[in-house]
Amino acid sequence: xxxxxxxxxxxxxxxxxxxxxxxxxxxxxxxxxxxxxxxxxxxxxxxxxxxxxxxxxxxxxxxxxxxxxxxxxxxxxxxxxxxxxxxxxxxxxxxxxxxxxxxxxxxxxxxxxxxxxxxxxxxxxxxxxxxxxxxxxxxxxxxxxxxxxxxxxxxxxxxxxxxxxxxxxxxxxxxxxxxxx
Amino acid sequence: xxxxxxxxxxxxxxxxxxxxxxxxxxxxxxxxxxxxxxxxxxxxxxxxxxxxxxxxxxxxxxxxxxxxxxxxxxxxxxxxxxxxxxxxxxxxxxxxxxxxxxxxxxxxxxxxxxxxxxxxxxxxxxxxxxxxxxxxxxxxxxxxxxxxxxxxxxxxxxxxxxxxxxxxxxxxxxxxxxxxxxxxxxxxxxxxxxxxxxxxxxxxxxxx
Numbered sequence: 061x062x063x064x065x066x067x068x069x070x071x072x073x074x075x076x077x078x079x080x081x082x083x084x085x086x087x088x089x090x091x092x093x094x095x096x097x098x099x100x101x102x103x104x105x106x107x108x109x110x111x112x113x114x115x116x117x118x119x120x121x122x123x124x125x126x127x128x129x130x131x132x133x134x135x136x137x138x139x140x141x142x143x144x145x146x147x148x149x150x151x152x153x154x155x156x157x158x159x160x161x162x163x164x165x166x167x168x169x170x171x172x173x174x175x176x177x178x179x180x181x182x183x184x185x186x187x188x189x190x191x192x193x194x195x196x197x198x199x200x201x202x203x204x205x206x207x208x209x210x211x212x213x214x215x216x217x218x219x220x221x222x223x224x225x226x227x228x229x230x231x232x233x234x235x236x237x238x239x240x241x
Numbered sequence: 242x243x244x245x246x247x248x249x250x251x252x253x254x255x256x257x258x259x260x261x262x263x264x265x266x267x268x269x270x271x272x273x274x275x276x277x278x279x280x281x282x283x284x285x286x287x288x289x290x291x292x293x294x295x296x297x298x299x300x301x302x303x304x305x306x307x308x309x310x311x312x313x314x315x316x317x318x319x320x321x322x323x324x325x326x327x328x329x330x331x332x333x334x335x336x337x338x339x340x341x342x343x344x345x346x347x348x349x350x351x352x353x354x355x356x357x358x359x360x361x362x363x364x365x366x367x368x369x370x371x372x373x374x375x376x377x378x379x380x381x382x383x384x385x386x387x388x389x390x391x392x393x394x395x396x397x398x399x400x401x402x403x404x405x406x407x408x409x410x411x412x413x414x415x416x417x418x419x420x421x422x423x424x425x426x427x428x429x430x431x432x433x434x435x436x437x438x439x440x441x442x443x444x445x446x447x448x449x
Contacts, residue, residue: 101276101277103276103282112276112282115277115281115282115295115296116295116308117282117295125311126308126309126310126311127295127296127306127307127308127309127310128295128304128306128308128309128310128311129311130310130311130312130313131313131314132312132313132314133312133314133315133316133317134310134312134315134316134317135316135317135318135319136304136316136317136318136319137318137319137337137338138302138318138336138337138338138339138360139316139318139339139369140302140335140336140339140360140361140367140369141367141368141369142301142361142363142365142366142367150366150367150368150427152366152429152430165368165425165427167368167427167429187368187370187425189425189427189439220393220439222425222439222441237395237439237441238395238396239395239396239397240393240394240395240397240439240440241393241394241396241397
């Protein structure tokens with residue numbers, strides 16, 4: 061007999077058995093809290109190949125600057141933005157005049173004419189969907205440049221316009237699609 | 242004998258836990274773990290599929306980031322392609338892929354009605370860019386009927402696709418040409434779950 065018989069009463073065996081069941085339950089029913097073995101609550105796999113630090117994940121970088129910072133391509137079958145609890149990804153603004161491109165997509169509704177100002181974001185593309193009531197016009201920032209250096213013929217009636225921008229660090233190069241219905 | 246097995250059961254469970262905590266690599270391959278619980282980083286499986294959440298303990302997709310996702314080089318997408326050879330209705334499910342291609346193998350003209358399923362289900366606020374490539378391999382003049390009410394076009398006019406205007410230009414054929422339709426899809430919180438697609442079309446690219 062490989063397992064030696066030990067004289068222990070039911071008063072001990074039953075609690076031990078229950079403890080075993082509880083531990084198995086922990087193993088199979090919930091995520092492991094890695095904090096217990098990540099003494100600094102940081103993760104470094106393959107010498108900075110994959111890093112977790114201060115709530116941020118980096119791939120190919122030891123100092124991720126944003127929630128997920130990939131120094132290389134991202135390949136995905138699909139890509140969508142969904143923001144159930146905040147407006148940090150797609151902003152829904154009403155009668156705003158100061159546009160901060162903290163997100164790539166902004167839905168702006170205006171009920172009266174506005175003069176817009178843009179902040180200076182990262183160099184990349186942005187989309188602005190403008191829903192305006194009749195008579196509400198927009199004066200664009202001076203560093204917004206249009207095709208042929210001509211502001212598109214936005215209509216005066218209630219309408220929806222979709223404007224794409226590429227910000228090159230100085231200029232917002234813009235293309236407008238007018239009056240989407 | 243029973244008490245012996247009870248002790249053995251406890252010992253195995255205890256050793257399993259010890260091994261689990263000290264040899265992370267051995268369970269990260271197929272188990273779940275969380276760093277700085279409850280929501281800073283989590284790896285888990287949902288319906289057998291791996292999911293990573295950053296800033297959320299409940300990742301809704303393979304990689305779910307509540308925050309900014311930044312790539313130095315860009316994002317490369319897979320393209321979902323399907324062929325259609327006859328008229329009728331086809332549903333494009335953008336939750337499967339936000340880049341899709343329809344190859345229209347027509348020997349003669351036919352009409353096709355499209356329906357869209359949004360890239361993100363539910364009622365939460367969301368936005369995405371989706372792209373449809375319409376590739377024409379035949380010479381017939383085809384009609385595409387777009388989903389009513391949820392698709393918007395400049396000045397409420399659906400695009401006159403290549404096969405249509407090809408029929409009016411002598412010597413120009415639609416065969417081997419493709420049109421690219423980009424949609425800005427957006428949905429307000431609590432709004433129509435289907436959202437709205439704002440479409441912009443570019444025409445008559447020559448394949449390859």
